[in-house]
Amino acid sequence: MNKDSQILSRCFEQLADTDTDIAPAVYARFTTAMPEALQHIGYLDERMKGRMLDQVYQLLLGETDDTYLAFEAEMHKGYGANTALYRGLLSAVRDTVKDALAASWSAQEDAAWDASINRIVGDIERLDATH
Numbered sequence: 001m002n003k004d005s006q007i008l009s010r011c012f013e014q015l016a017d018t019d020t021d022i023a024p025a026v027y028a029r030f031t032t033a034m035p036e037a038l039q040h041i042g043y044l045d046e047r048m049k050g051r052m053l054d055q056v057y058q059l060l061l062g063e064t065d066d067t068y069l070a071f072e073a074e075m076h077k078g079y080g081a082n083t084a085l086y087r088g089l090l091s092a093v094r095d096t097v098k099d100a101l102a103a104s105w106s107a108q109e110d111a112a113w114d115a116s117i118n119r120i121v122g123d124i125e126r127l128d129a130t131h
Contacts, residue, residue, distance in 0.1 A: 014101055030088055039080070055072065056089065056090065
């Protein structure tokens with residue numbers, strides 16, 4: 001696990017200690033910032049939204065490989081997903097976690113989250129360029 005992943009993991013551990021379900025706040029933030037996302041996720045039930053966030057957490061923590069990311073990116077492209085939507089969802093997760101951990105958040109967390117988001121979006125852009 002790289003340094004950024006360790007920092008994100010620590011954030012998720014601190015969040016777990018608060019016993020807070022951030023899913024509703026993440027989706028509210030995401031769809032407020034990007035109302036066009038509703039056409040893609042508005043029909044999802046809570047179970048599917050939870051599953052989707054679980055996959056996002058795995059991506060952020062670097063727990064997936066390129067094959068998995070390529071599969072997911074290709075599948076979601078069929079639903080109309082693009083890099084702006086990916087960045088929007090990832091940013092909504094970051095901002096929701098940041099709000100929940102406000103007292104312990106620092107520039108180090110900002111840098112680690114930004115690096116992880118940029119890594120994922122960059123990987124998706126590279127995959128799109130090869131397909």
